[in-house]
Amino acid sequence: xxxxxxxxxxxxxxxxxxxxxxxxxxxxxxxxxxxxxxxxxxxxxxxxxxxxxxxxxxxxxxxxxxxxxxxxxxxxxxxxxxxxxxxxxxxxxxxxxxxxxxxxxxxxxxxxxxxxxxxxxxxxxxxxxxxxxxxxxxxxxxxxxxxxxxxxxxxxxxxxxxxxxxxxxxxxxxxxxxxxxxxxxxxxxxxxxxxxxxxxxxxxxxxxxxxxxxxxxxxxxxxxxxxxxxxxxxxxxxxxxxxxxxxxxxxxxxxxxxxxxxxxxxxxxxxxxxxxxxxxxxxxxxxxxxxxxxxxxxxxxxxxxxxxxxxxxxxxxxxxxxxxxxxxxxxxxxxxxxxxxxxxxxxxxxxxxxxxxxxxxxxxxxxxxxxxxxxxxxxxxxxxxxxxxxxxxxxxxxxxxxxxxxxxxxxxxxxxxxxxxxxxxxxxxxxxxxxxxxxxxxxxxxxxxxxxxxxxxxxxxxxxxxxxxxxxxxxxxxxxxxxxxxxxxxxxxxxxxxxxxxxxxxxxxxxxxxxxxxxxxxxxxxxxxxxxxxxxxxxxxxxxxxxxxxxxxxxxxxxxxxxxxxxxxxxxxxxxxxxxxxxxxxxxxxxxxxxxxxxxxxxxxxxxxxxxxxxxxxxxxxxxxxxxxxxxxxxxxxxxxxxxxxxxxxxxxxxxxxxxxxxxxxxxxxxxxxxx
Numbered sequence: 001x002x003x004x005x006x007x008x009x010x011x012x013x014x015x016x017x018x019x020x021x022x023x024x025x026x027x028x029x030x031x032x033x034x035x036x037x038x039x040x041x042x043x044x045x046x047x048x049x050x051x052x053x054x055x056x057x058x059x060x061x062x063x064x065x066x067x068x069x070x071x072x073x074x075x076x077x078x079x080x081x082x083x084x085x086x087x088x089x090x091x092x093x094x095x096x097x098x099x100x101x102x103x104x105x106x107x108x109x110x111x112x113x114x115x116x117x118x119x120x121x122x123x124x125x126x127x128x129x130x131x132x133x134x135x136x137x138x139x140x141x142x143x144x145x146x147x148x149x150x151x152x153x154x155x156x157x158x159x160x161x162x163x164x165x166x167x168x169x170x171x172x173x174x175x176x177x178x179x180x181x182x183x184x185x186x187x188x189x190x191x192x193x194x195x196x197x198x199x200x201x202x203x204x205x206x207x208x209x210x211x212x213x214x215x216x217x218x219x220x221x222x223x224x225x226x227x228x229x230x231x232x233x234x235x236x237x238x239x240x241x242x243x244x245x246x247x248x249x250x251x252x253x254x255x256x257x258x259x260x261x262x263x264x265x266x267x268x269x270x271x272x273x274x275x276x277x278x279x280x281x282x283x284x285x286x287x288x289x290x291x292x293x294x295x296x297x298x299x300x301x302x303x304x305x306x307x308x309x310x311x312x313x314x315x316x317x318x319x320x321x322x323x324x325x326x327x328x329x330x331x332x333x334x335x336x337x338x339x340x341x342x343x344x345x346x347x348x349x350x351x352x353x354x355x356x357x358x359x360x361x362x363x364x365x366x367x368x369x370x371x372x373x374x375x376x377x378x379x380x381x382x383x384x385x386x387x388x389x390x391x392x393x394x395x396x397x398x399x400x401x402x403x404x405x406x407x408x409x410x411x412x413x414x415x416x417x418x419x420x421x422x423x424x425x426x427x428x429x430x431x432x433x434x435x436x437x438x439x440x441x442x443x444x445x446x447x448x449x450x451x452x453x454x455x456x457x458x459x460x461x462x463x464x465x466x467x468x469x470x471x472x473x474x475x476x477x478x479x480x481x482x483x484x485x486x487x488x489x490x491x492x493x494x495x496x497x498x499x500x501x502x503x504x505x506x507x508x509x510x511x512x513x514x515x516x517x518x519x520x521x522x523x524x525x526x527x528x529x530x531x532x533x534x535x536x537x538x539x540x541x542x543x544x545x546x547x548x549x550x551x552x553x554x555x556x557x558x559x560x561x562x563x564x565x566x567x568x569x570x571x572x573x574x575x576x577x578x579x580x581x582x583x584x585x586x587x588x589x590x591x592x593x594x595x596x597x598x599x600x601x602x603x604x605x606x607x608x609x610x611x612x613x614x615x616x617x618x619x620x621x622x623x624x625x626x627x628x629x630x631x632x633x634x635x636x637x638x639x640x641x642x643x644x645x646x647x648x649x650x651x652x653x654x655x656x657x658x659x660x661x662x663x664x665x666x667x668x669x670x671x672x673x674x675x676x
Contacts, residue, residue: 177398177405178329178372184365185218185326187354194358217317218326219350220310227283229318232256234286236321247332248324249594250316250339257595259285264597267291267581284315286342287583293349294582306353312346329372335379336592341584344370348380348561360392379588381558383412384498387421388506396425414547416458416495417502423450424509427518448522455526457540460488461499462523468507471516477523482530482537493570494555495548500566501559557586 183189191200222229233256239247252260259282266274266288272295275288282288289312296305324331333340351366367389371382390399403412403422412418426447430440455462462483466473477483491499510516530537556575559567580586 176329177402178368178375180327180365180369182218182327184362187357187359187362190359190361217314219313219317222314226311229284232282232284232315234315234319236319236324238321238323245330245332246323248321249334249337252339261597263288286312286315290342290345290583309346309349309353313350316343316346326369333373335374336588336590338591344380360389364389364393364395379554381554383415384417384501384558387417391421391425391509396429399425416461416498419454419458420461423447423454426450451522452526455523456536459483460491463488464503465507465510468503469511480527491544492548494551495544497551497559497567497570500570501562501564504564504566553586560585
């Protein structure tokens with residue numbers, strides 16, 4: 001009988017027997033059965049007639065207590081429970097486990113010496129080790145071979161109804177030019193690349209473990225300081241799908257419509273505190289968050305303004321339709337619907353905050369997202385901004401690709417920003433040293449050709465650009481009629497507005513000495529062509545007079561949102577005289593309303609002249625019998641003492657008539673102290 005069987009009969013455990021003087025140094029055999037019934041080892045520690053392999057010397061016999069009992073663990077649901085091996089045991093047996101084929105002659109002899117019901121523990125350990133190694137190798141190969149883009153997998157997912165999910169086009173060739181990458185929507189990804197993960201997430205990690213939110217979002221990260229999220233009544237529905245495009249629209253429930261009506265009343269009161277009161281009852285009302293964010297930004301509270309925008313984005317993303325995709329570039333939102341405009345404006349304001357925060361790559365991804373929602377109409381005119389963000393993010397290849405693919409049907413070269421930004425992108429690309437020499441020379445030639453065309457088409461850009469960069473041109477350029485003051489004065493007002501917008505946003509990109517030297521060379525080339533009587537100069541002049549007579553409404557909307565002083569000053573009077581609301585600047589003239597604001601009888605129309613006078617001085621004044629809505633100025637129990645005072649004044653002046661006033665006397669021709 002083996003020593004292990006005797007130990008089990010006695011109820012003893014390995015390691016509890018008394019130790020002798022030399023018990024802590026021994027030669028480890030394959031198992032206990034081999035110690036008794038196997039052949040004796042020679043003086044050198046070798047087995048006679050064996051393979052000639054030496055045993056492993058172990059200094060502490062307690063390191064391998066659990067080795068022999070690995071096969072004695074209970075089996076649960078067809079699988080063995082996990083066995084814990086110390087690092088020392090694994091290290092001590094590594095040489096034995098990795099030595100040749102386990103099916104050697106020596107192991108065969110040991111297996112024969114053991115009883116049939118007692119399997120060889122060491123042999124099974126070798127097999128188990130090999131299985132674990134095979135699992136690790138297969139897992140490593142699977143992790144390497146399985147690292148494909150997750151969007152490629154999502155393309156194959158289909159609903160039970162047979163409708164395929166709107167996803168990016170097949171990635172067999174190239175991704176769509178408006179394809180949005182999820183990982184670039186998180187500004188922390190860009191900040192980690194600049195400052196490291198510890199600097200960005202050092203203080204946020206403990207808080208994120210404790211937060212519990214109903215949904216994981218891509219556009220923003222929920223914060224523990226926000227109110228608890230509850231569905232505010234905002235949802236999204238699928239309108240139709242045709243030609244590979246899916247058209248969606250946000251919807252307002254009856255409860256959300258009531259909150260929207262209260263919000264409009266609060267905006268008309270011109271009091272931000274009324275919006276704060278509304279947010280206490282509806283903390284995720286989107287338009288209230290947008291309007292209050294503007295108020296905080298005007299008061300230089302940038303942190304609170306950004307937090308409110310992120311909360312608005314979180315509220316709208318939680319209302320997404322299951323088929324709505326942020327990345328595909330095939331989902332559309334009609335800007336003519338007022339419910340959809342909040343999403344556009346929230347994305348734009350978040351993009352502006354990201355750019356100011358120093359995350360141009362993330363801002364570029366948000367710009368692509370806004371442009372993909374309605375690329376044909378482009379309600380916020382993002383084509384006037386996408387080139388600037390691409391240059392700031394140093395994503396020159398994307399700007400060049402967008403220009404090449406859209407120039408044929410969108411005439412991007414007729415926009416001053418693209419006309420100057422694309423050659424600048426080619427030039428900056430030619431300054432990179434990691435490209436082959438022929439590609440660098442080709443990019444330099446392309447840049448020179450395009451910048452000469454831009455200077456010929458828009459000569460009024462050069463002198464304001466040099467002035468913004470604090471560069472004084474030479475006398476040849478400043479005194480020439482083509483680039484002189486007449487070039488800026490003679491251009492149409494709409495073109496002046498586009499030029500002011502571009503220079504106010506991107507002039508600092510031209511301040512590098514190498515860029516200025518390259519620009520100077522091409523300016524002289526253009527002057528030589530003008531003096532030689534190039535017919536392209538006259539053609540460009542006639543084209544300027546025809547194309548830029550009046551800017552469309554989306555350009556005016558973009559200028560208002562950009563808040564660039566030079567561009568806002570160039571707006572036409574019919575735009576500046578309108579009342580512009582931050583939550584809906586310059587709404588489209590063909591707006592599609594899904595519900596109408598109920599008519600509200602204004603108490604002003606029923607009051608007398610004196611009541612109108614006091615109401616103009618005190619908007620909170622109410623006449624007896626009126627019952628304004630709750631939550632707005634003049635509601636129940638609001639300034640009751642003031643109302644009683646106004647009623648007393650009204651009764652006192654009941655018999656007052658304006659006809660009793662005397663006309664100005666001759667000795668007082670100016671009428672001082674009299675009514676006009």
